[in-house]
Each structure stands twice: as structure tokens, then as C-alpha cells.
Amino acid sequence: MTIELPRVAMLGVGSMSGAVLQGLLASGVASDTVVLTTRSESSAAAHRVSGLDASATETDADANRAAVRGAGLVVLGVKPFGIVDLLDEVAADLAPGAVVVSVAVGVTTATMEAHVPAGVRVVRALPNTPIGVGLGVTGISAGASADADATALAGQLFAVSGEVIEVPESQLDALSAVSGSGPAYVFLLVEQWQQAAEALGFTHEQARTMVQGTVRGAVELLARSGSEPADLRRAVTSPKGTTERAVAVLQDADLAGTLEHAARAAIARAEELSRL
Ligand SMILES: NC(=O)C1=CN([C@@H]2O[C@H](COP(=O)(O)OP(=O)(O)OC[C@H]3O[C@@H](n4cnc5c(N)ncnc54)[C@H](O)[C@@H]3O)[C@@H](O)[C@H]2O)C=CC1
């Protein structure tokens, strides 16, 4: 999928926006479509080495304002507590009708709309870092200021590198608690599973091959078969066999309850962040 975008300004390119940028470039978006800012000169310099127009607020206090001038799409990739200050900094330089997309958890479109001029259209998106390898899952919600064109334009940024789900904004932080934070849950599972394999006497390399190979294979099997995970689990679990004993131990740990508890903790934190 190749897309035509207006000039895109990405303000604050760290882990999350960096992955969105990687996905955009991999999908064929021309690097001269994008102008980006970071706080530190060393990260801006690293982006310039890759041929991108990057400047740092550390060395150029006007970097964010200059980046948004003439940009049709402005992506805010700073931490939630930095969003309002960043909007106040650039508001006067935003192009009329520009679409501002924040990837921050917790900060509502209503809060953002109070800090941009009338006519600027605000959208929120909650991507996840696998977008950098073309396999992202992104939730998107339009603010009251955003028309369908604005939401579609913002959605393209993420749809070139994965799935996009449009949800009411009231559900966006819950979506983030599932898919935004989700890669961390998967990496934690892999980490701990590898530790368990090492405790059984395997080397780190062997544990890595067994666990990561199994995760990759199982996820691919799930995707290609179109089956429900419970059916594929049953296919591995021979009646009165070994897996049955292992799965019983895992079921006793109430994985669903634990995952729901974890997601609710993330949602509660998003609510705290929205009040900062
Ligand atoms: N990391 C993730 O998996 C996800 C993160 N998010 C959201 O993405 C946002 C950023 O998170 P991360 O990428 O993890 O953080 P990060 O710390 O890696 O990236 C933020 C970047 O913004 C830069 N920055 C800070 N203030 C700036 C300013 N005034 N002007 C220009 N650059 C500035 C920082 O130097 C840093 O490089 C957060 O709001 C978070 O809620 C959303 C979904 C997933």
C-alpha cells in the first residue's frame, strides 16, 4: 500500500513515533514528506544521517514551531504530560485546517482542542510498537473538531503498517491497555518463559530458540488456520497427556483474570494522566 500524504511534522520522535516513522518509510512514503523534531541533538543528528529533516529543541528553540509551519498533518509523540505545553508552543504556527494527531495515552481531544486555534482538526491514535515492522494495531478516535476527511487522513499514517480500529474516544484508553501496552505483556511472557526453560537446564540460546520459535510458530498457525485459539489449544492437549497437566497449572493461575486486572491498572493510570 502506498499513500500520498501532505507535509507531515512529527514532534517528539522516541519509541512510539519512531516506530510509526519506520513503518511510514518502509511503506514507501518519501522521506522528504516528513520533518521531525526531537529534544536531543544527538537523536536529531541520527535521523539526519538517514536523510531525514530533523532538528532538536536543545539546539534550536524554534524547532517545533518551524516544523509545523505548512504541515497538513502534525503528529505529537511526546509524553502525555508534555502534550498541552507542546500545543501551546506551536498553536500560532499551525496551518489552518491542519490535522493534529496525538499518540499520547490519557490526554483527551477536548483537552487538546482547547489549546489549538479554531479550524485545526484533532484526532487521537493509540498505536503499538510493532507498527515499526508493519504489524501494528492502532486505535483511532476523532475529536469534535475532526471531520471524516481528517480521521481518514490520520488513519492512513497507521494503516500503511498494520490494523486500524476506530473506536469511541471513551474506549481508547481501554484499547491502549490491551494493544498499546500489549507488546510489553508478550515480551514479559517470553522473558519469563525463557527463564523457566533455563531453569530446566537449557542454555540461554536454546531457551531463546525454543520459546521464541514456539511463539512465532503458534501465532502464525493461529493466523493462517483461522481457527479459534481454544481449538488449537485442544489439538495440542492430548486427553490424559502431559500438556493437560501443564495447562491445568496455568488455568489455576487465572490468566484471564490477571490480564483483566493488568488492563484495568493501565486504564486507571491513563485516567490519572488525564488529570495531570
Ligand atoms: N511506547 C509505546 O509503546 C507507546 C507509547 N504511546 C504514547 O507515545 C508517547 C511517547 O511515548 P514513548 O515514545 O514511549 O516516549 P519516548 O520518551 O521514547 O519519546 C518521546 C520523545 O519526545 C521527545 N520530546 C520530549 N519533549 C519534546 C519537545 N518539547 N519537543 C520535541 N521533542 C520532545 C523526547 O526527547 C523523546 O525522544 C506517549 O505519550 C505515550 O503515551 C502510545 C502507545 C504506545
Ligand SMILES: O=C(O)[C@@H]1CCC=N1
Ligand atoms: O506505557 C505507556 O504509558 C505507553 C502507552 C501505551 C504503551 N506505552
